[in-house]
Amino acid sequence: IMLGKQSRLFCYDLLDAKDELDEKLEKSYHELSVVTSNRRENEIYDHLNQKVCKSAQEHEEVILGLLYALLTDSAAASKNYSTLAMIARDGMAHLIRMVEIIILEKLQKLQDSVKDQVLWLVRELVQTHVAGADILCYALLKQMPAGSTSRGDIWLVESLLHLLLDNRSWLESQPALIDSVLYTYLSLIPSHFTAKLAALREQETGLCVSLLRSKFMDCIQIGRDLIRLLQNVARIPEFSELWRDILQFPERLSPHFTGILLLATKRTSRRFISGRITPELEIKLNFLLSKVKFGQHKKYQEWFQKKHLSSPESLEMIPELIRYICCVIHPTNEILGSDILPRWAVVGWLLSLCQVNPVISSFAKLALFYDWLFYSESDNIMNIEPGILLMHHSLRSHHVMTASLLDFICRLIPSYCPALDKTVECSVKMALTDILQKGVVPSFDTLFDNPKLDSDLKAMLKATFFEFYPQGITPQTSCSIEESNFADQFALDSSTPEDTVITISDDELVGEDDEVTSAFSDVEGNEAEVFQVITEGRNEDDSNSSAGDGWNRITELPTELQEKLFSFREERNSKQLDECLEQLQKSAQNEGALMIVAPLLADLLSDDFGAGCSLYHEADAQSRSNERNYHCLFRHAISSSSILSLLVALHRHQPKVGYFFLFYLQKTGRSQDLFLPYSKYVGMFSEPFATCVCRDLKECVENECTIFYLLLPDVYKQFHDKICGVASLLNMIVANIDPVQLSKLVHKLMLKQFQMFGHDCQLLQETIISSLQWDSFEQFCVWQLLSAEGPDIQNIIIILEKLSLEEHPEAFSSALLLLKCEPLGAMALGTLFSLPVSSHCGVVDAVGSHWLNLNPSKYAKYLSQLMDKAAVKIDTLLEHLTRVLIYLNNNQIFEVSEHVLTKSLLKLFTSFPEFLAKFESLYRVVSAYTDELRKKPQGNILKVEQKNKKRKVMNIDDLLDA
Numbered sequence: 001i002m003l004g005k006q007s008r009l010f011c012y013d014l015l016d017a018k019d020e021l022d023e024k025l026e027k028s029y030h031e032l033s034v035v036t037s038n039r040r041e042n043e044i045y046d047h048l049n050q051k052v053c054k055s056a057q058e059h060e061e062v063i064l065g066l067l068y069a070l071l072t073d074s075a076a077a078s079k080n081y082s083t084l085a086m087i088a089r090d091g092m093a094h095l096i097r098m099v100e101i102i103i104l105e106k107l108q109k110l111q112d113s114v115k116d117q118v119l120w121l122v123r124e125l126v127q128t129h130v131a132g133a134d135i136l137c138y139a140l141l142k143q144m145p146a147g148s149t150s151r152g153d154i155w156l157v158e159s160l161l162h163l164l165l166d167n168r169s170w171l172e173s174q175p176a177l178i179d180s181v182l183y184t185y186l187s188l189i190p191s192h193f194t195a196k197l198a199a200l201r202e203q204e205t206g207l208c209v210s211l212l213r214s215k216f217m218d219c220i221q222i223g224r225d226l227i228r229l230l231q232n233v234a235r236i237p238e239f240s241e242l243w244r245d246i247l248q249f250p251e252r253l254s255p256h257f258t259g260i261l262l263l264a265t266k267r268t269s270r271r272f273i274s275g276r277i278t279p280e281l282e283i284k285l286n287f288l289l290s291k292v293k294f295g296q297h298k299k300y301q302e303w304f305q306k307k308h309l310s311s312p313e314s315l316e317m318i319p320e321l322i323r324y325i326c327c328v329i330h331p332t333n334e335i336l337g338s339d340i341l342p343r344w345a346v347v348g349w350l351l352s353l354c355q356v357n358p359v360i361s362s363f364a365k366l367a368l369f370y371d372w373l374f375y376s377e378s379d380n381i382m383n384i385e386p387g388i389l390l391m392h393h394s395l396r397s398h399h400v401m402t403a404s405l406l407d408f409i410c411r412l413i414p415s416y417c418p419a420l421d422k423t424v425e426c427s428v429k430m431a432l433t434d435i436l437q438k439g440v441v442p443s444f445d446t447l448f449d450n451p452k453l454d455s456d457l458k459a460m461l462k463a464t465f466f467e468f469y470p471q472g473i474t475p476q477t478s479c480s481i482e483e484s485n486f487a488d489q490f491a492l493d494s495s496t497p498e499d500t501v502i503t504i505s506d507d508e509l510v511g512e513d514d515e516v517t518s519a520f521s522d523v524e525g526n527e528a529e530v531f532q533v534i535t536e537g538r539n540e541d542d543s544n545s546s547a548g549d550g551w552n553r554i555t556e557l558p559t560e561l562q563e564k565l566f567s568f569r570e571e572r573n574s575k576q577l578d579e580c581l582e583q584l585q586k587s588a589q590n591e592g593a594l595m596i597v598a599p600l601l602a603d604l605l606s607d608d609f610g611a612g613c614s615l616y617h618e619a620d621a622q623s624r625s626n627e628r629n630y631h632c633l634f635r636h637a638i639s640s641s642s643i644l645s646l647l648v649a650l651h652r653h654q655p656k657v658g659y660f661f662l663f664y665l666q667k668t669g670r671s672q673d674l675f676l677p678y679s680k681y682v683g684m685f686s687e688p689f690a691t692c693v694c695r696d697l698k699e700c701v702e703n704e705c706t707i708f709y710l711l712l713p714d715v716y717k718q719f720h721d722k723i724c725g726v727a728s729l730l731n732m733i734v735a736n737i738d739p740v741q742l743s744k745l746v747h748k749l750m751l752k753q754f755q756m757f758g759h760d761c762q763l764l765q766e767t768i769i770s771s772l773q774w775d776s777f778e779q780f781c782v783w784q785l786l787s788a789e790g791p792d793i794q795n796i797i798i799i800l801e802k803l804s805l806e807e808h809p810e811a812f813s814s815a816l817l818l819l820k821c822e823p824l825g826a827m828a829l830g831t832l833f834s835l836p837v838s839s840h841c842g843v844v845d846a847v848g849s850h851w852l853n854l855n856p857s858k859y860a861k862y863l864s865q866l867m868d869k870a871a872v873k874i875d876t877l878l879e880h881l882t883r884v885l886i887y888l889n890n891n892q893i894f895e896v897s898e899h900v901l902t903k904s905l906l907k908l909f910t911s912f913p914e915f916l917a918k919f920e921s922l923y924r925v926v927s928a929y930t931d932e933l934r935k936k937p938q939g940n941i942l943k944v945e946q947k948n949k950k951r952k953v954m955n956i957d958d959l960l961d962a
Contacts, residue, residue, distance in 0.1 A: 008072045010109045021106065025068040032065030048087050062087065063094050071117045081124055092125070096132035103139040104279045108152075115152075119159045126167050134177045137164075138275070141184045145278050147191050147316030154200070157188060161203055175218045175809060176776070182211050182219055183272045186229035189236070191316055209238045216253040217807045223268035224374055225323070227260065227417075228366065247419065256807065261420060264374045269775045270328045276320040281308060285321070285346075289329055294341045301349055309353060318354045319367040322347055326368065330382045333703065344389035348401060351390075365408045372409070373416060373424050375431035377695075378728055378735075381702060384431050385440055392441045399452040406453070410460045425464075432468060437655055438699070444468045553596050558583075565597070569604055574632040581636045581643055594642070594649045601646070602653035605629055609656045634664040638677045648684045656703065658696030663707055666714050675718040689722045694729050701736050709741045717754040724755060725763040727770035734774070734781040742781055749788035757786055761795045768799050768811060776810050783814030793819065793828045800843055801835055819847045829862045833877045844883070878919050 006012070009022050035051070036044045052059040066084045070077050088095065099121065102110070110118065122140065125133040140160050144153065164171050164181060171178060185204045192201040212219050220226060230246075233239045250257045274282065284304060292300050308314060325343050336342075347368060354360045368390075371383040387405070394401040413428055414421050435441060448461045448469065462469060554562055564580040584597060608629045636643040651657045658681075665675055682692040693715065701708040712733065716723065723729055737745075748754060757764055771782045796815055803812045829851070835844055863881065909923050 007111075009068075009111065009114050010106065011111055012109075019106070019109070021101070025064050028061045028064035029068035029072075030065075031061060032069070045083065045086065048083065052087050052089055059089055060094055064098065067095060067098060070121055071114050074113065074117055074120070077117065077120060081121070085128070091132075092130050093132060096125075096130070096135060099136055100139050103136060103143065107143050108280075115155075119156075119163065123163050123167075126163065126170055129170065134174050137177055138180060141180055142275055143278055144184060144188060145281070145314075145317055146187050146276065146320050147313045149191060149194070149197070149313055154197070157204075158200055161185070161200070161207065165203070165207060172215065175215070175221075178211055178215055178218050179222050180272065180275055182208055183222055183225070183229065184275065186226075186233060187276055187320065190232050191313070205233075205236055205238050209242060212242060213253065217256055220257070220263050220266070222272055223266040224264050225268040225272065225370070227263060228370060232363070260417070261423065264417070264420065264423075265376065266773055267371070267379060268327070271775075273320075273323050273327050277324050281317075281321070282324075284308075285324065286329065289325070289331065289341060289343060289346060290335060292341045293339050294345065295339070297341045297345070301346075305353065312357070315354045315357055315360050318350050318360060319363040321350055322364055322367040323370070326371065326383050326386050330380070342389070344386045344393060347386045348390050348394060348398070351401065362408075365405065366412070368405075369409055369412065372428050372431045373412070375427045375434070377430070377434075377698070378731055381434055381438055381440065384435070388432075388435050388441055392447060395447060395450060395452065399450070402447070403453055403457055406447075406461060407457055410457075410464045413464060429465070429467065432465065436468075438702075439655070554600070557593060557596060560586075561593075561597075565600060572604065572607070572629070574627050574629050577629050577632045578636075581633065581640075584646070585636070585640050585642050594646050598646060598649035599653050601633075602650055605633070605654065609654050609660065630660055631664065634661055637661070637681070638665075641680075644677070644681050645684060647681055655695075655699045658692070659700035659704075659707070659711070662696065662700075662711055662715065666711060673718075674714055679719075689719070690726050690729075693719060693723055694726065694732070697729065698732055701732055705736055708736070709744065712745065713748050713754045716756055720755060720758070724758040725760065725767050727767050730756065730767060730771070730782065731774060731778070734778040734785075737781055742784060746784060746788040749785060750790075755789055757789055757791060759792060759795075761792070761798065764791065764795050765799055765802070769802065772803075772808050772811055779810040780814070783811065783818065787814075787818050787821070791818070797828060797832050797835070816843065816846055820850050833863075833881075836876070882919060 007018065007022050007026075009025065010019055012018070035047060039047065048062055052062050063084070066080050069080045070084070073080070084092070084095065099118065103118065107115070107118075119140075122133065122136045125136065137160070140156065144157055144160075171181070185208050189201060189204050189208070192204065230239060230243065234243055245252045246260055250259050277285070284307075288297070288300055288304065309317070325347055329343065331340070331343070351361070351364055351368070354364050368387050371379060372387065375384065391402045391405050409428065413425050416424055432444070436443070441447070444465070448465060449458065453461075554565065557565075561580070561583045564576070564583045568576040568580045570576075584593070633643070633647070637647050647657055647661065661681065662675065662678055665678055679689075682689055685692050687695075697708060697711070697715070700711065733745075749756065757767065768782070771779055774782070796818055800812070800815050800819075803815065805812045832844055832847055863877075905923075909919075
């Protein structure tokens with residue numbers, strides 16, 4: 001136990017135990033002091049240099065000792081840094097790791113003088129361009145919470161800002177860091193609207209606007225959240241002018257920027273969203289949503305609020321917390337099916353905390369619904385799930401919250417971005433449709449047409465979402481609230497009449513903070529409900545209304561079929577289902593019978609398709625004597641078209657049917673025509689084949705990712721002509737993949753077990769162009785898969801022509817590495833030398849030089865063929881060739897090519913004398929070699945080379961002098 005302050009690094013409370021890292025650093029420093037004491041400077045360097053070469057452990061101890069000295073002795077910091085730079089054998093990688101740990105885990109405990117030294121060290125690493133310095137900048141950015149204006153946080157914001165401004169050229173060489181810097185400082189500026197922080201705000205504004213105007217295409221890699229952040233600072237004149245250009249003159253920012261829709265439809269990477277949550281907050285939020293049970297959460301919420309959300313300024317953090325919960329924390333099926341505190345409850349609690357501030361409350365609601373505004377089929381439904389579940393579960397006892405959110409989303413659609421109001425409306429409705437199809441909530445009937453909502457709100461809901469209203473239903477115009485229920489939850493004044501019609505207004509919502517907080521916190525243990533918010537999970541009371549309609553219409557079916565259905569409802573085993581399906585095949589002569597039976601079976605098979613059912617553990621299902629009910633269903637579907645039609649009808653009520661059917665066929669089918677029954681099943685839908693397959697696979701990856709990757713090889717193999725190169729499926733694959741799954745797919749692709757891209761050049765180009773908008777890791781995975789498949793090298797060069805190093809660094813570098821691994825070919829070389837010099841000279845230099853070093857003879861032969869056939873623009877070819885030769889400073893191409901290239905170049909210059917002036921240096925080199933050949937007989941090239949050593953012959957060096 002520490003009794004008082006005994007550390008030069010950390011600030012300890014009276015009863016704090018000494019930090020292990022503190023002890024480790026201090027021990028290394030003492031050992032370093034012993035071996036360096038009473039030695040001259042050159043002796044110290046020599047001794048340390050020998051010590052770090054002995055072993056990795058010795059190297060680590062010396063590095064840690066010098067790090068301790070750097071952090072605790074500012075006077076000798078420069079000297080110690082120089083020593084560290086000279087003796088480090090790993091490019092300072094270990095130093096970077098240790099400093100990153102200190103920043104992420106220990107920064108708040110450091111003494112002020114040590115914090116100063118940490119920033120000094122980061123500055124030195126940046127100025128000396130040490131690899132990994134950007135990692136430390138990321139770590140510092142993550143320690144800047146929104147809303148905090150404490151002295152320590154403002155110091156960190158200012159210090160890093162000055163560091164970046166002083167090293168602007170280094171910053172601009174780090175495109176990924178530019179995005180994080182912009183995202184962080186844009187979120188911090190609204191917290192600095194005080195006279196005291198005016199100078200800081202001006203510097204932050206200057207940096208952000210400068211980065212946006214000079215590196216706009218790098219900045220938009222942030223995605224749609226960039227719009228949200230820019231709206232928060234739109235009243236600042238510099239940002240107001242930027243908005244004018246974004247909306248009216250997008251070409252001023254970049255010729256590749258077509259308008260705000262391009263930015264709005266690009267989803268924001270988790271990296272940016274998680275970067276706005278401090279490590280301490282991140283740990284506590286994940287604990288809250290993975291360990292705490294629903295009903296026992298009140299003390300944890302109070303602890304969290306007291307620690308992090310107690311001041312008015314700290315409430316500005318809530319929108320970022322909500323974005324983090326929605327977009328980063330995606331619970332597993334196991335957690336979703338348990339009694340762990342659900343995400344929607346935490347979001348509701350956070351919303352209730354910030355209702356004392358209408359501005360922050362609006363920002364928080366926008367953060368919750370933000371992914372709704374530009375939702376697409378490729379988006380993850382887990383991003384929008386908390387919003388709909390919060391409204392759905394709050395309606396019964398916390399309807400004020402539901403009314404507030406419904407009112408907000410209705411008003412948000414037409415007003416958020418008037419230029420894109422139709423796009424926003426379609427996206428929100430697509431999100432709601434996806435919510436229904438995946439069974440997140442059973443229906444919207446009780447949500448949109450509830451007696452607890454006032455008449456104006458219900459009218460607005462009907463006008464906005466009329467497609468989701470059942471035919472013939474008109475929203476009620478008034479409602480009565482039972483005083484007992486309302487008063488129990490919100491403690492309203494007892495004078496409120498029992499038959500009062502409650503109308504929700506923005507002013508009233510602001511005053512409901514205490515009541516709503518109580519509603520979300522005071523949950524008694526016996527009232528806690530476990531909401532299984534998996535896509536198919538639901539409570540017994542919330543069963544799909546269509547199932548109830550089906551049981552009401554069961555009398556329309558033949559008597560024998562009715563008996564079998566009732567029997568199956570009682571027994572719920574495959575034998576009863578087998579009899580039921582056999583009877584259905586006799587009775588299903590019309591589509592009406594299938595439409596009645598489908599919702600009934602969806603209800604009866606809910607346990608088979610529910611949260612507790614994992615296909616991964618059903619791999620040996622067919623070897624069991626008691627097969628699952630869906631096995632029986634699929635067995636009949638293979639042999640009966642009527643049962644196959646039943647599957648189509650069943651899909652509307654149970655979206656999992658498609659990928660369950662695929663997995664069943666994979667485990668039981670023959671290798672030839674493995675998925676033929678599935679092809680017939682998909683053919684019964686009105687949508688295109690590829691759309692249906694992607695829809696089923698998307699359902700699979702959202703529920704059972706492992707099964708998704710098990711299905712992929714066979715799906716691609718069987719449906720190669722229909723889904724090969726489909727960008728949406730490829731994005732689904734790389735957006736959810738992990739390194740192990742990637743390695744497995746690469747292995748199978750290299751064995752030619754299936755293809756993902758195919759040989760269609762146009763389709764491959766479209767796929768790669770689509771992938772340019774994806775995250776860096778996703779693009780990396782795309783190129784790994786493409787490389788494993790082995791594409792046509794000519795196609796890669798054609799794609800390279802459409803890429804830019806500055807705007808597409810991931811694809812550009814991957815394509816170059818792929819070309820490096822490919823053998824040299826005449827057609828590929830011709831395509832390469834056809835690339836424009838102005839924009840792609842670097843590509844030709846890199847690839848052409850590699851191929852020349854690899855096989856000079858073949859390289860010269862192919863070049864000669866290109867010139868003889870005039871297959872490439874001559875001036876472009878000569879300019880590329882000159883650059884390659886200058887870059888390599890290599891005469892080997894002339895010496896080993898049996899002089900074929902020399903003769904072709906001379907013939908070319910003779911036929912086109914106009915090129916002599918432009919490529920005079922190249923002509924002089926060729927002429928020199930020609931003169932040498934004329935004086936020597938044809939024969940062994942080695943003799944020519946030996947003669948060249950005795951006689952001065954003009955070589956490629958002369959090109960540099962010309």
